[in-house]
Amino acid sequence: MFSKSIYTFILVLFTLQVLAQNPYNPNKYQEVWAPVPRKVDTGLDDKTPPSDAIVLYDGTSLDQWVSTRDGAAVPWTSENGVLTVMPKTGSIKTRQEFGDCQLHLEWRSPAIVEEEEGQKRGNSGVYIQSRYEVQILDSYNNSTYVNGQAGSIYKQHIPLVNASRKPGEWQTYDILFTAPKFNADSIKVSSGKVTVLHNGVLIQHNVELKGQAPHGKAPLMLQDHSDLVSFRNIWIRLLE
Ligand code: MG
Numbered sequence: 001m002f003s004k005s006i007y008t009f010i011l012v013l014f015t016l017q018v019l020a021q022n023p024y025n026p027n028k029y030q031e032v033w034a035p036v037p038r039k040v041d042t043g044l045d046d047k048t049p050p051s052d053a054i055v056l057y058d059g060t061s062l063d064q065w066v067s068t069r070d071g072a073a074v075p076w077t078s079e080n081g082v083l084t085v086m087p088k089t090g091s092i093k094t095r096q097e098f099g100d101c102q103l104h105l106e107w108r109s110p111a112i113v114e115e116e117e118g119q120k121r122g123n124s125g126v127y128i129q130s131r132y133e134v135q136i137l138d139s140y141n142n143s144t145y146v147n148g149q150a151g152s153i154y155k156q157h158i159p160l161v162n163a164s165r166k167p168g169e170w171q172t173y174d175i176l177f178t179a180p181k182f183n184a185d186s187i188k189v190s191s192g193k194v195t196v197l198h199n200g201v202l203i204q205h206n207v208e209l210k211g212q213a214p215h216g217k218a219p220l221m222l223q224d225h226s227d228l229v230s231f232r233n234i235w236i237r238l239l240e
Pocket of ligand 1: 123124125133135136223225
């Protein structure tokens, strides 16, 4: 009987000692002290791309882009700092190919809403690696299939919420992309993942990209879906 009490006492002491340590604090074996992060200048406002970003469209030059049809100059219009789809001239893509990245872009669907509904209203899209479409659509007051509304990973992932602004208002996408990895035998060893913030709101949370054949880096693509969607302030950071 006595020895049982001793054991209980020791157990209580041990439990108190464990509880005295904050279980949410890493112990010293988990602490990390290096490397020192390199500096990135973020400018004085949120319109300025980070200093280590590749600026893909700053409102003037389209040098970073070509037509997907023939690799020639971009047939879309760039006026007053805004890039706008020229319907039925085809999509455009970057000259440079990208893997893991952080992408920022701003887009706007037409202010004047015509009779069309569903997929015919302010449709474009940003294709990561020319393969995975983050849908661009006027989804403010426009029902369509949910895996094809604004912010969907087209036909793969429905956005967590609908963070759409009114047609005619500028909207932002901030996209984090981890490319799928393939081994020497072209077997996929890890899936691609994507996170998307729409107007600062998390709408895709590290979702897994499915069903793609082996591939490496590839251009970013913007879709011509025959609607007058506009873009500005497009930049990308390499995460390699
Ligand atoms: Mg689209």
